[in-house]
Amino acid sequence: MLTIRLSGHEHFYPLCDVARLFTGVIPKVVDNVICVDVEYPALIESRLENGTVSTHVVEGFPDLPASFRDISSQEDLPSSRECKRQLYILLSRALGKSFPWGALTGIRPTQVAREVEKEEDLTRIYQVREDKAHLAFLTMKEEDAVLEKTDPDSLHVYIGIPFCPTRCAYCSFVAHEAPQKTSLLPSYVDAMLREMELVLPKIGKPIETLYIGGGTPTVLDEVLFEKFIKGVFSHDAFSSLKELTVEAGRPDTITKRKLEILRNVGITRICINPQTLSDATLLRVGRKHTAEDYLRCFEMAVEMGFSVINTDLIAGLPGEGSEEFCDSLSRIVALAPANITVHSLSKKRRSDLTREDVLRQEEEELLKMEKMLSFSFSTLREAGYVPYYLYKQKDTIGGHENVGYCRPGTECIYNVAMMSDQRSVLSFGAGGMSKRVFLEEGNVRVERCSCIKDPIQYIREVEKMAEKKVSFFQ
Ligand code: SF4
Incomplete structure (x- = not known):
């Protein structure tokens, strides 16, 4: 079982989305803990304290080097997005997997493209693959022209x-x-x-x-x-x-x-x-x-x-x-x-x-x-x-x-x-x-x-x- 413990926040849905993307299993929330029914045991904590988000592995993933088990540096994002972004990076390191849209699990990636300055920002901040960052920007410009x-x-x-x-x-x-x-x-x-x-x-x-x-x-x-x-x-x-x-x-x-x-x-x-x-x-x-x-x-x-x-x-x-x-x-x-x-x-x-x-x-x-x-x-x-x-x-x-x-x-x-x-x-x-x-x-x-x-x-x-x-x- 993979469990994700939340501390100081209640951003269950964004974190469930990330866990679901990596495991292909629909998580359950039991007593304020996200439980994902997978074969490996692991416990991750997602914490919000004094406006700072951090994510770390408490137990499990024995092969993951110590320097990869904690994420505390954060981007200037709303806490729900930052929690999601950090969990994405941590699971990506722990499971050795990445996805083309990175931490953008929501419906509208072009909305996020509007918030950043350039394609590279989508890649740097949200781990979006370069071709998808390009697609998001190209589409956003067309969308904006239609909205005009x-x-x-x-x-x-x-x-x-x-x-x-x-x-x-x-x-x-x-x-x-x-x-x-x-x-x-x-x-x-x-x-x-x-x-x-x-x-x-x-x-x-x-x-x-x-x-x-x-x-x-x-x-x-x-x-x-x-x-x-x-x-x-x-x-x-x-x-x-x-x-x-x-x-x-x-x-x-x-x-x-x-x-x-x-x-x-x-x-x-x-x-x-x-x-x-x-x-x-x-x-x-x-x-x-x-x-x-x-x-x-x-x-x-x-x-x-x-x-x-x-x-x-x-x-x-x-x-x-x-x-x-x-x-x-x-x-x-x-x-x-x-x-x-x-x-x-x-x-x-x-x-x-x-x-x-x-x-x-x-x-x-x-x-x-x-x-x-x-x-x-x-x-x-x-x-x-x-x-x-x-x-x-x-x-x-x-x-x-x-x-x-x-x-x-x-x-x-x-x-x-x-x-x-x-x-x-x-x-x-x-x-x-x-x-x-x-x-x-x-x-x-x-x-x-x-x-x-x-x-x-x-x-x-x-x-x-x-x-x-x-x-x-x-
Ligand atoms: S045509 Fe579209 S809405 Fe109708 S059954 Fe097929 S997928 Fe569903």
Whole structure:
């Protein structure tokens, strides 16, 4: 058992994140001590005393030289970050491991890039590998350029339809399989439209972007889809948007009629996501479509005039080698979509892939991931794409990132507004998270307002949810 004793502070979560990254085991907090179920016994103390953080090995790691067992020199950082940074360095020395993003285990590395002066600072302070520090800076500059195009006081709207035709094996979202809930879909659409009707007239902020995501919004049948899209666009609040995006997502839900419905209300930006162009992998992860289905939908959307198409790929899908991933990416690049988003597989506990508490990663898996992501970066940069938004999820293989690449000028503003935590977001639908961002003299303060996740309960309590949102934004 590895135990981490905290003294003079309660920064459990950041320290659990670091322990989880190194061990692949989800730590437990018992009587104010972090316990990690690993085969080696060790005790580490993380102490905050008179404003000074120190970390040292109390017991265990017999081979670790004495000069490596204590860290007391600290950077000028908030204590929670300093505790995390020191634990990262100590475990890195003790276990002989390092990770590409170093001590940056949070969701938004570009936020930290904004706080330091240069790439080297990310490496020196947080042990971020040079290529990732470069990626963070490059992306941060693109993010800032996108944010410049938006009013700091603007609002960005998300509408979520948490249903999919089948559940992908790696999915950790609150996605419900639509075929089992068909009878629920009309009431769910009605509830969302009702929520918008109650909330939108009372929000006195300019809405700049609208993103309809999921799940898979195109899982609705054509009649219901038309009712939903027409209902959404009947609101004056959406009459002067800078950008509208619909996640058409799964190719097995896209029809010519649904694309016509989108085009008729002026939507030119959609996502069509194969995740891989290997049919064997698609079958393995439970996506009931083929690479050919994706190619057909992509071609149809281009012919119909959708000018910005995003395509998602996932590196690290089960059973895939780097050859399959690189082949998928090369074939997608040849199609020249405006946006390509490369995700690193996250071994989320709630997914069908990962049911246990142990998320260990094999050396071979880590090397494969490195190869796939560096191929993505070099291939996409050579093809003229720039990384314009970036975020990390917990439990990705090797602690890697998800990156949105785009052809210059085709960035999705909503993605940047949402992921940068620099703009307010109003969410509709079950499980949506609204947030208010307060930009105060260089400081960013974010308040969040969650919505009921269960669609049945959401339908029942939609009026209550609407009231909650209205008062949240007042
Ligand atoms: S399409 Fe996306 S949201 Fe739906 S099941 Fe697959 S991963 Fe989950």
